[in-house]
Amino acid sequence: MDPRYSAQNVLLCDLCELYALQSHCQTCKINLCMKCVEIHLSSSSLDHEVVPYVGRNLHFHYRKCQGHPDNQCEYRCQECDIPVCFVCISNSNHQGHKIVEILENSSIKILDLEKEFEELEKQIYPKYEEIASDIKLDRAHLETHYAKLTLAVDKQGENLQREITTIVNKRKCDIDDMKSKHIATLIKQEDETMRISSELRQIISDLKKVIESNDGSLASVYKSRNAEFRRFPPKVEISAPIFSPRQIHKEQVTRILGPLSDLSITIDENGYTLKTQESDSSLPHKPLLDEPKLLKTINTEHALLFRVTCFSDEEIWTGGSHGMKLYTPNGKILKTITTKSGFWPFDIAVTKNGELVYTDPDLRTVNVVKKKHIQELIQLKGWVPRHVCSTLAGDLLVTMFHEKNKQSKVVRYSGPAKKQTIQFDEKGKLLYSSEGTSYKYIAENKNLDICVADNGADAVVVVNQAGKLRFRYTRSSFKPRGITTDSQSRILVSSDERHGRVLIIDQDGHFLHIIKNIDLMYAMCLSVDTQDILYVPEHDSAKIRKIKYT
Structure with missing residues (x-):
């Protein structure tokens, strides 16, 4: 050519x-x-x-050879890592050594340095500038957010003080009313007693005059009233009200003031990436098929099948009425694990290290299977674990609901340690429905978004890795169940329990396609292998449909 x-x-x-x-x-x-x-x-x-x-x-100044001062060191011995002249090369000390021209080697080095300079100047440095700008913007947003939080707490405190002042003033008014009635009653009795006392003083004075006059005619007409005054007026029993102040508990006041969600700070070592033409083109594009193909139907030994997850193209874990079973893609059973409680697992996942994890709502635990031995990884109090998935970073994401208020949340764990809680949006509203018994299957996308199929809200709720709401996907007659993602960051969701359909949306929540011409009855869960082959377990038939959709 x-x-x-x-x-x-x-x-x-x-x-x-x-x-x-x-x-x-x-x-x-x-x-x-x-x-x-x-x-x-x-x-x-x-x-x-x-x-x-x-x-x-290239401008280059050769140094003089120390062993041969009349010659310039135009070469470098790679073995000895020293500059040498043409005479040195013939020296036995350098025989068999790799010798390179300094000029050529330096030229190549200059080219490498130019490439490094270009990468630093045009890619790495601008990325750090962008990151610094993002951090500054995040700081500004946080300052605003925390100022709003403080203002909201102050306002709530003012509301509480106002309500307390109103209650206190009402109680004082009640006390004043009771006092007025008591005092009025005593004043009335006091006035009546003083009137009778005044009348008695007059009677005593008149009687004294009769006695001192020794006048029989006056004594004969005197009418005694002693019997009348022997009936003393009734005594008013004073029973003043008593105020019994209750002990004020800080927890009660805090509950009235309102809850504050947990602080969530996550450090993602791979959070910032340098986009290059090579990395963008390294991922082959896999368009969706107009007509998906049913590749195989795998029969399992479960009476009822609930879960399936693909750890690799050679291993398929299932969860159902007979515990957890490991199959090959051809349907050969390799292993059977029985749960610690004896019941079927509510959900299963496989960690980055290839270990099987399952949730047990009855025991409030998340467990890991290590060489057929089951270890309790997470024990919850007040919260019931539901669905689980493993992340690219090796963490676990667990959906759970509260036993009393039924509120739901997503918690990220690194081993048994809690790293992140996702429950509220930026306005303090719940991200997920409060129907505790509803399905909330969970999956992490390739862009590190966290995707939850919230059956109670009839929506797919997607947040970024920091827990910030990105979008909610809804549509008419949409009852999401299982959820998974593929290599193209597409989100696959099973819907319509009796007449199984699988909806496909992109990573930004835009509708792409529906897989509906394959008979899928009671499709509860979804899983995709590394080749983007879809596995759909059927609840009643306990069969797994293996589907090619790309």
Whole structure:
């Protein structure tokens, strides 16, 4: 093939214009191929300075050889890692060693440095600038958010103080009313008693005069009232109200003030990536088939089949009424595991290390199977684990609901340690439905989004790795159940329990396709292997449908 028409745009020799250039004449300022160098050097009386093409613009000062001061060190011994002259090369100390020209080697090094400089200047440095800008923006958003939080707490505190002041004032008014009634009653009795006392003083004075007058006529007409006054007025029993202040518990006040969600800080070592043309093109595009193909139907030994997950193209784990079973893609059973409680596992997943994990709502545990031995990995209190998935980073994502208020959340674990809680959106509203018994299958996408098929909300809820809501996907007659993702970051969701369908949406929540022409009855769960082959378990038939959709 004529190199002048090569698709790689090879730089050609300036003389023959046929072969790729290798050298450059500094004297004549022309580029030469290997064949033309010898012709060029012999065709003129000029003192040509021919250098490798890559070193044409390189300024280099050779050092003097220490062993041969009259010579310059134009070479480097790779074995001894020292500069040498042409005399040194013939020395027995360097026989058999790899010798390179310093100029050529430096030229190549300069090219490498130029590439490093270009990457630093055009890719790495701008990325750090972008990251710094994002962090600054995140800080500003956090400052605003925390200011709003503080303002909201202050406002709630003011509301509480206002309500407390209102209640206290009402109680004081009640006390004043009771006091007024009590005092009025006593004043009335006091007035009546004082009136009778005044009347008695008059009677005593009149009787004293009769006795002192010794007048029988006055004594004969005097009418005694002692019997009347012997009936004393009724005594008013004073029973004042008692205020019994209750002990104020900080927990009660905190509950009235309102909850504050847990702090969630995650460090993702692979969070920032440098996008290059090579990395973007390394992932082959797999378009969706108009008509999906049923490749195989795998019969299992379960009476009822609930879960399936593909750890590799050679291993398929299932979960059902007979515990957990490991199958080959051809349906050969390799292993059977019985749960610790004896019941079937609610959900299963396989970790990055190839260990089987399952949830047990009855025991409130997440368990790991290690060489047929079951170990309790996570023990929950007040919360019931439901669905689980393993992440690219090796963490576990677990959906769970509260026993009392039925609120749901997603928790990220690294082993038994809790790393992140995802429950509320930026406005403090619950991300997931509060129907504790509803399905909430979970999967991590290739872009690290966390996808939950919230059956109670009839929606697919997708948050980013930091737990921030990205979108909710809903449609008419949509009852999501199982969920999984493929190599293209597409999200696959099973829906319509009796007449099984699998919806496919992209990573931003846009509808792409529906797999519906394959008979899928009671499809509860979904899994995709490394080749983007879809596995769909059927609940009643205990069969697994193996489907090609790309």
